[in-house]
Amino acid sequence: MSLKLRILGSGKEVGRAAIALEYKDRAVMLDYGVNFDDNDNPVMPMHFPPNKLDALVLSHVHLDHIGAAPLLYSSIAPRAFSTNLTRSLSRLMLEDFLKLSGYYLDFEINEVNSLISSLESVSHGSKVKVGEFEFEFYDSGHIPGSLSVKASTPEGNVLYTADINTIETKIVSGARLNNVEAETVVIESTYGNADHPKREDVEKRFIDTVKEVLSSDGTVLVPVFSVGRGQEVMAILEDNEISPVYVDGMVKSATDIMLENKEFLKDPSLLKKARENQIFLSGWQDRRTAWKKGGVIVSSSGMLKGGPSRYFLKKIHDNPRNAVILVSYQGRGTPGRELIEKGTFSEGGERIRARLEWMDFSSHAGRSNLLEILKNIKNIERIVLVHGEESVQKEFAKNIKEILGIEPMIPATGEVIEIRSP
Numbered sequence: 349m350s351l352k353l354r355i356l357g358s359g360k361e362v363g364r365a366a367i368a369l370e371y372k373d374r375a376v377m378l379d380y381g382v383n384f385d386d387n388d389n390p391v392m393p394m395h396f397p398p399n400k401l402d403a404l405v406l407s408h409v410h411l412d413h414i415g416a417a418p419l420l421y422s423s424i425a426p427r428a429f430s431t432n433l434t435r436s437l438s439r440l441m442l443e444d445f446l447k448l449s450g451y452y453l454d455f456e457i458n459e460v461n462s463l464i465s466s467l468e469s470v471s472h473g474s475k476v477k478v479g480e481f482e483f484e485f486y487d488s489g490h491i492p493g494s495l496s497v498k499a500s501t502p503e504g505n506v507l508y509t510a511d512i513n514t515i516e517t518k519i520v521s522g523a524r525l526n527n528v529e530a531e532t533v534v535i536e537s538t539y540g541n542a543d544h545p546k547r548e549d550v551e552k553r554f555i556d557t558v559k560e561v562l563s564s565d566g567t568v569l570v571p572v573f574s575v576g577r578g579q580e581v582m583a584i585l586e587d588n589e590i591s592p593v594y595v596d597g598m599v600k601s602a603t604d605i606m607l608e609n610k611e612f613l614k615d616p617s618l619l620k621k622a623r624e625n626q627i628f629l630s631g632w633q634d635r636r637t638a639w640k641k642g643g644v645i646v647s648s649s650g651m652l653k654g655g656p657s658r659y660f661l662k663k664i665h666d667n668p669r670n671a672v673i674l675v676s677y678q679g680r681g682t683p684g685r686e687l688i689e690k691g692t693f694s695e696g697g698e699r700i701r702a703r704l705e706w707m708d709f710s711s712h713a714g715r716s717n718l719l720e721i722l723k724n725i726k727n728i729e730r731i732v733l734v735h736g737e738e739s740v741q742k743e744f745a746k747n748i749k750e751i752l753g754i755e756p757m758i759p760a761t762g763e764v765i766e767i768r769s770p
């Protein structure tokens with residue numbers, strides 16, 4: 349019998365997660381996401397025939413994990429699994445993706461609808477059997493509603509961590525994978541070569557900066573991702589009784605959807621309080637008042653590619669009393685990355701005069717935590733690194749070899765890993 353992993357994306361790159369597990373002549377797809385090139389155009393994963401699929405699993409709602417999934421739903425509709433929160437948020441994310449990048453996409457709203465109506469809700473700890481595959485789902489602690497999945501077949505099993513984090517934040521409790529048994533582990537390696545600073549230290553630095561700026565009547569702009577970081581920042585500000593806080597962009601609807609799915613939040617009452625006390629902006633009048641009056645503005649998009657955060661940046665950048673605090677990874681070619689590297693942000697190369705900070709609120713486990721995850725999984729025979737840059741993966745692989753005695757594989761996109769040969 350043959351069992352293999354086909355790497356359709358995320359081989360030696362961060363993003364574009366797409367991995368097929370093939371058993372005999374059937375398969376299941378673990379994520380089917382996109383990446384973005386230097387011009388910010390979407391890059392699709394490799395093609396896979398949807399009629400061979402018994403099921404698709406979506407680990408979480410970030411576009412680098414779900415962005416290409418509608419492509420699998422044009423002619424037929426394979427079964428699909430995610431948490432209920434991922435399902436509810438995916439419409440928001442995919443419709444926005446169509447709006448921004450529709451021109452480059454080979455699917456339309458019909459395929460998005462077909463995907464979403466195929467999605468069956470699963471919860472952390474539940475099991476599902478589909479054909480000869482069985483899935484078991486675990487909390488991956490990356491963002492609310494995110495999961496890791498173990499896919500078992502009669503010939504062997506694979507644990508796919510997807511994006512994973514072990515630490516507790518204001519909105520998630522961290523991954524729960526201890527004592528899981530897995531023969532092959534496919535693990536993300538975004539930060540396989542570095543540890544993050546302690547979350548509480550980063551939170552403190554963040555709040556100290558905010559207080560300093562507010563005490564001199566400045567405005568703080570915090571560009572955030574709509575799902576995950578946005579709510580975390582809202583919760584941190586609320587927990588420290590900072591006001592006024594304005595919230596704008598897609599992060600607003602994402603927050604409301606999360607509050608309707610409270611079981612995926614670590615502390616729903618804190619986010620609920622933030623929702624009540626912070627001001628959700630709508631319309632230009634509101635926006636003008638917000639940046640003129642001073643306070644903290646939490647707004648998508650996180651890399652300043654679009655959304656109201658770009659508008660606010662234009663309005664507040666030239667006053668040294670103001671501050672821009674970046675709290676997310678800034679992709680190559682994005683305005684956020686340009687700000688960090690050159691201190692400029694507009695097409696004309698205008699310099700920012702406001703205070704600029706970049707703080708590490710990562711939702712991906714760092715090296716030590718990734719190693720801890722691997723150490724706590726039982727009976728591992730094979731480790732496959734995905735979702736990481738090659739240089740990082742090589743360093744991480746060396747560490748794993750030293751500590752666990754297993755030489756990890758670092759497949760490129762397009763590679764096939766034979767687990768059992770026919």
Ligand SMILES: [Zn+2]
Nearest residue numbers: 363410412511
């Ligand atoms: Zn990812």
Ligand SMILES: [Zn+2]
Nearest residue numbers: 408410490511
């Ligand atoms: Zn993610």
